[in-house]
Amino acid sequence: MRIVSGIQPTGNLHLGNYLGAIRNWVAMQDQVSAGGGQCLYFLADLHAISMPHVPAQLSANTREMVAALVACGIDPDRSILFNQSQVPQHAELQWLLNGTARMGWLNRMTQWKDKAGKNREGQSVALFTYPVLQAADVLLYQATHVPVGEDQKQHLELARDIAQKFNNDFCTEDAPLFTLPEPYIPPEAARIMSLRDGTAKMSKSDPSDMSRINMTDDADAIMQKVKKAKTDPEPLPSEAAGLEGRAEARNLIAIYAVMAGTTVDAVLADFGGQGFGAFKPRLGELLAETLAPINERFVALREDNAALDAILRAGSEKARALAVPTLNATYAALGLVR
Ligand code: TRP
Secondary structure: OEEEEEEOOOOOOEHHHHHHHHHHHHHHHHHHHHOOOEEEEEEOHHHHOOOOOOHHHHHHHHHHHHHHHHHHOOOOOOOEEEEHHHOOHHHHHHHHHHOOOOHHHHHOOHHHHHHHOOOHHHOOHHHHHHHHHHHHHHHOOOOOEEEOOHHHHHHHHHHHHHHHHHHHHHOOOOOOOOOOOEEEOOOOOOOOEOOOOOOOEOOOOOOOHHHOOEOOOOHHHHHHHHHHOOOOOOOOOOOHHHHOOOHHHHHHHHHHHHHHOOOHHHHHHHHOOOOHHHHHHHHHHHHHHHHHHHHHHHHHHHOOHHHHHHHHHHHHHHHHHHHHHHHHHHHHHOOOOO
16 A cells, blocks of 8 residues: 655644644554555645745745644654655656646646636646646555545546556556556544634634634643633533534534544533533643644744755655656656657
8 A cells, every 4th residue: 555645835734734634644654554555745835836825935834844744743754754846756747647638637627617716817827737746746656545535536536537548548458557546535534613713614814813723832822722712601512413503612522522532422421511611621631731742843843944854855865766667667658768
């Protein structure tokens, strides 16, 4: 089993990022490396330039994300952790696959349609060919599995279509070049909502810092934010059905459940009938306890650009070694003399 997954480097990381993609990556790493498989995780910095961006922010976000990944448990000795732009084979393979991908396929991508909206003419070419780069990301390493949430399913399908067409057009039937990657359905990522509004996702761009728990928050800050979180005056119900129409209560209970590794019903079995005055300190403690070691590692590593760059350099070297044979075979299959 070889898993390949990318994440766009964003800054101001918070609990939502941790309980979403990052924790899944750590769980996959632990599972897959125990079974003798391999995980390749990368920062999709080449993808990030498909939208308007600030260069200094991109480098800062890339390093910040690496610090977060390592602080949360990605082990650069067990997983190959790198950034795309240090492995030029990604961009090279994308160009080679541009000959196979069809305009019609890309035109159908819902992410392209959503992001471009009514202004397709004004978008970068990179935004349009984004899914071809994503296909190159996984085909380059002969990935057997790619973890995909709902929003990335279509891009994985496209990678399979490109692989299939390339194998058909340029390989013999008994010697296909590209492995068709299978989806790896990760455990459902928790949708963490704002602490100020249970109907809005927890977000780095919410103007209120009280709406989120940042990866840089220490135990005191966490406790304070939880205690000030918006709630309602009713006591907690003893079953999940009783959370209907109580978005804030539902969110806090859901956070407790994922952090404790249990279910919403189990949490309510314990806390049903109690008020938030009793529940909030318990949630605050649980969060502070679990996040304290992560916060400590993150804050230290974030300041250490030399260490972060060394991690990326070492990971990129390993990734390049895995990428070169497939890239060479692709050049050869296309009749390119090198
Ligand atoms: N497009 C993905 C996202 O925004 C990130 C990504 C880039 C990716 N390349 C990938 C994910 C390859 C999986 C495999 O979430």
